[in-house]
Structures are given as structure tokens and as C-alpha cells.
Amino acid sequence: MTGRHRRSPRGPVAAWSAIGLVAVVSAAALTVSFASSPGSGPSAGPGSSAGQPAGSESAGAGPGAGAGPPGSASPGGSPSAVARVFPTVLRIPRIGVTTELVRLGLDPAGALAAPEAFDRAGWFEAGPVPGDRGPAVLAGHVDSRAGPAVFFRLKELRSGDEVLVDRSDGTTAVFVVASVRTFPKDGFPTDEVYGPTPAPELRLVTCGGPFDRAGGRYLDNVIVQAVPAGL
């Protein structure tokens, strides 16, 4: 079960790409066919460099998969294909946001930890990279004790507004806002925010709703869902 995988571009996909079924990380299937060699013609797609999620995160359940796969001799693949891309800067022109992105993990209670800085948004590092398939999640404060923070104007976003994320591989993932909704934190829509998506999507999360002064916290989360631009 050492599982060295070949990532083989599939022939038929090339034909489809010609008709503009784009903006989605291609199905870049892992193909093994005893009868034929892999086809040619990698299908292009924005952010397709890291086709699989969390290459080195062993997902817990995989026996013997604990270590990452550095240096795997993937035939035809670039040797550094396992170097993980990360998002660097978030830009939301409509509300004047330009912020470097910090990396976010989980707090001891298992919730997504907010950025320490109030003027920066953060990226949920264990999830997909913005522009890769799946829901990439970015969170930022709406305010500090003193005043507005990086996502203060997030709830002003409307359907169609552009959201751009620069990535460490030099590409920019471009999204458009599909929805802006407010949910009570005790009814947080975990599956909608973190659940599987067929394409690269983006979630922006901040606080909203009433402020519970006794608890020192907002009771709601404002959640922006964005989808690949170019529908």
C-alpha cells in the first residue's frame, strides 16, 4: 500500500477543453489502464497546479500514509509538484479590501481560529487553496474593540462583485460573489461552508448580527459565497 500515484492527463479531456468547459479544475483523472498508455494533452485550467487537496495531510484514516510524498517519482510530472501553493493576497475592489493572508488553523475547541491581526484576513490552511477545487475558506474580523477591521464592509458585497486571490504560484484566482447571508453561530451552516464542491469556490466569513456584550461576542456570522468568474 505504498501508493505511488501516476497522475495521467486523459486524452478525451483535451477534446472537451476546446469547447470552453473551463474555469473548473479539470477532472485530471488518475488513470491506469493496462491496455493503453496515458493520453496526451494536459487540460489547462486556472489553479490546476495542485490538483489534489492537501497532498501531505494524511487524512488520518490512511494506514501508512502519515508521511508526505516528497520526492515521489511521478512520471511526467514536475519534480516539485508536491510543493504546496498558498494564497498570498486577497483583493475585493468593491469594498476597498486589500490584505495579505495569514494562515488559520483550529482552536483547542475545534473551531476555526480567527486571525490575530485585525487588519488581515486569514486562510483555513487545511482546506483547499483558493483556485483549486473545493471550498477555500477565508476569515477576518469585522471589528476590534477600537473600531472597524478588515472585513467591516463584507456585508456590503452583492452578487456579481469580484473577489481576487493572488497565489504563491503567480496566478490569481478570480471569483464572483454568489450570495451574502447571515447565520446565527449556533446554527452555522457547516456543510454549506466546508462541504464538497465540484469547482473552486470561495467562502469569506466574518461576524455580524447582534453583539452580546456579556459574552463579548457577536451572535451571527456573515458568510459570502463566491464562485469562479466567467459563468
Add this chain to the structure above:
Amino acid sequence: MIRRFALALLVPAALVATSAAPAVAAPVAQGSGYLRLAHLSPDTPHVDVYVASVADPTRSFTAKGVGYGALSPYRAVQPDTYTVAMRAAGAGADTPPVLSTTLTVRPGAAYTVAGLGKYAELALRVLDDDLTMPAAGQSRVRVVQASTTVPRLDVGVKGGAAVATGVGFAQTTGYQTVPAGDWTLVAGPTGQPGTELPVTLAATGVYTVLLVDKNNALAAELHTDAIGAGPVVPAGGVETGLGGTAAGTGLAVTLVGTALAAASAAALVLLVGTRRRQVRTS
């Protein structure tokens, strides 16, 4: 063929009926849906696939020259009702389609429209691609069987559980839960050696194993239908505010409350005073 043409004629009639409703064309929807197309009929020549929106023709698109074994990437589409029509590659757009079907796309949902079966029984099938979150540490896998090499075959994890058993040509299975991790999938006739496919299944991942004929042999491909944010999904909401801009709370509430109380007290005093005066003067 007669049956097919009858179907093709019925569909446009249905469309005319429904398109009388006013077309509401939101510029960008409150969440798109996703659609991909597949040609999985081994003896059917290349086709052109026309996807046409009922409400808004600008949402229509065409995939030309699609051959057996092709599974397109997903395309984001606005929630709407679409017709999907297959014509022989190169046939005019105004010619009767070989096959067509309709599909209503819901926001946040994903669909695979596949031409399945041999040409003589070719059908367009709409598969619902399951985007619900797999249980913690699990992935989900289904089988789409478009290979004619084996009458019925099993798909399973090598040395582990079965994903599907006895799957015949042109059949599709529901999604089965498989623990996330690195595995070798095996597809072949029951009890016999089969095609092996090393895979990495991510927690929160949803996959389709596509079985096709390649050079007269069985070939297995793993396609990622969808991926979530994991492997460990954060619990609950996010604490992203300390209240410095909160309106209608804290100090503001106190001030408003005080002002209201003062105002009502003053009104009471005035009222009482007035009554007293009235009593005196009457």
C-alpha cells in the same frame, strides 16, 4: 429510431409551454449549479451536445465532437431548466436530435448528463452528483460502468470492502462510503483478477470510478466529483469581532434606554400635573 424522434418532438413542445413564464434573468445567481457531460456509449460515433437554457438563451452552450469515454469538467450554470440534445457530430443545429432530455438545475447542486448504453438503446441519463459532506474521515465513491468487456463486475478496495458488486454495462451505482486514504481499487469479474487503480481518497472527497473500454480492455479511471475543506472540518462558527463598531448594543442601548425612561417619566409628570390642574379648575 421512431421512438427517439417522438421523444425529441415532445420535448420542444414542453419547452414552449413553460417558456411562456416571464424570464427572470439574474445577472449572477444566488449560487450556481454545476453540469458536466459524458459520452459513454462505446459504439456511438462522436456527437455534438447542445445545452440550451429555457429562460435565457445566452446561457446555452455547445460541446462539439464529443467521443466515447469523454467526461467533461464541470461547468458552472445558472439555476434554470435546460434541454440537453445530442446530434451526430457536424449535424446542423436545426436538425432533429438523436436524443434529448431536460434538466432542472438547482443552486449548489451538480449533475452529470451521460449518454449511456449501446447505440441501439442509447439513453441520456441525468445523474445527481452527491455533494453532501461525507462523515468525518470518510470519502464517497460510486461506479459508472460503461465498459462492455465484462458482463458484470465488482469494484472494491484491494483487501478491503466492496464498493459495488455485479454492476452491468450502462449501470451506475449509488455512492458508497470509503475511508479516506491511499488505496488500490480493483475492478473485474467476481473472484477473478481485475484492473487495479491506485487512488488517494481525501476526507470530504466525492468520487466517480468510471469504467470504460480502452483498446478492447477494461480501464478504470477515478474522477473527483467534489472536494470539501478538510480533512478535519472546523466546528461551528468563527469569532471574528470584538464589538467596537456594534450598534444598538452596550453603551448605545443604555443611552437609548435612559433617554426613553426619562422621556416617559417627564410625560407622566406632565400628565399628572395636567390632571391636577383640571381637578382644581373644574
